[in-house]
Amino acid sequence: MNGNDGTRVQVTLRVHRFTPRPERDRPRSGSPFAKQGSPFGSGTARRRPRGKQWTQDYLLSVLPDTTILDCLLDIKRTQDPSLAFRYSCGHGMCGSDAVAINGTPTLLCTAKVKDWAVAQTARNATDAEGFRKTTGTDDDPADNAADVSGTSGVSSAHDGSPLVIELSALPGFPVQRDLIADxxxxxxxxxxxxxxxxxxxxxxxxxxxxxxxxxxxxxxxxxxxxxxxxxxxxxxxxxxxxxxxxxxxxxxxxxxxxxxxxxxxxxxxxxxxxxxxxxxxxxxxxxxxxxxxxxxxxxxxxxxxxxxxxxxxxxxxx
CATH class of the missing domain: 1.10.1060.10 (Alpha-helical ferredoxin)
Structure with a gap:
C-alpha cells in the first residue's frame, strides 16, 4: 500500500528542546578564527545562548505520508503548545523550517514520516566492537528509514520496535528556542x-x-x-x-x-x-x-x- 489508505503508524518524535536564560550584558570579543579586518567578520562574536536543554518524546498516530511539519503542528495543537519551531509557506518554497532530522539538515515541510522513521532498535544497535551500526547511507534517508507502508500499518523492516524520528535545530547556528535556529x-x-x-x-x-x-x-x-x-x-x-x-x-x-x-x-x-x-x-x-x-x-x-x-x-x- 502507498500509505494513503487510512492505515496509520505509531511514531515517536524525539525533540531536542532548548529554553534560553535571560542574557546578561557583558563585553563580547571577536572570533579567534575570523581574520581581522575581514569584510565577513562582524567584529563581535555572536555568543551561543545558554539555557535549559532536554530531550522530549511525543507519541503520534499518523499516516506514513504525513509531513513532519504536520506532525509538529498536531503536537502543538493537542499535546504541547510550548513547543517552538518555525515555518511559513509549508511547501518548500520559503526555507524557513530547516532543521536537522535524524542528524541530517532538511526542511520539515518536505520530509515525510515514511522516509525518516527509524526503528528504535536500529538506532541503538552496535556491532561487536561497540560502534553504532548504520542501516544505510546518509545520501538517501529512505535507506535509513523503516518501511512503514506495509499492509499491517507497522514497519515491516523491524520486529515491532517503536519508530522514532529525532529532531534538533539546524546545526552551525545558535539555537534560539527548541527547533528555531538563529x-x-x-x-x-x-x-x-x-x-x-x-x-x-x-x-x-x-x-x-x-x-x-x-x-x-x-x-x-x-x-x-x-x-x-x-x-x-x-x-x-x-x-x-x-x-x-x-x-x-x-x-x-x-x-x-x-x-x-x-x-x-x-x-x-x-x-x-x-x-x-x-x-x-x-x-x-x-x-x-x-x-x-x-x-x-x-x-x-x-x-x-x-x-x-x-x-x-x-x-x-x-
Missing amino acids: IDPMLEQIKRLKPYLQADGKLATTKDGKIDVFEYLQRPEQLAAYETLSNCIACGVCEGSCPVFAGGEAFIGPAALITASRFINDSRDTAADARMDAIDAADGIAACQSVRACSRHCPRGIDVGEEIWQLIAKVKER
Missing part, C-alpha cells in the same frame, strides 16, 4: 555581498532619443548561466551541512557564495570584478575545503559544491 549570521553574510543586480546606471536610448526598453534582454544561454542559482531560498541547509561554516565568522559560508555566483554569472551585472574581489579572502573562497557536504541535501536541487568549485576557478583565473 540564521541571522547567514543572512548578514549574504547582505554584505550586495545580493541585487548592479548595472552601470546608464540607460540605452534608441535613435530617436527614447529609452531602449530592450536594453537588458538576454539570450537563453545567458539566462541558463545563473537561472539554477536564482532558485536558492536561503534555507541554511547547505550551511548546516558544511563542516567549515559555524556562524559566519571564520567562513562566509556556501549560501553567500551561491548568492555571489548568481550575480557574477548574470550578464546584466557590471560588478562581477568587485564581487570576486570581495570573496577572494581568507574567510571567503579560501576557507572552503571542497568537502561538498553542502550539495547533498539542497531542497532546490542546486549542486552547491560544484557551483562553488566553478566560482573558485573563475576567481583564480581572472
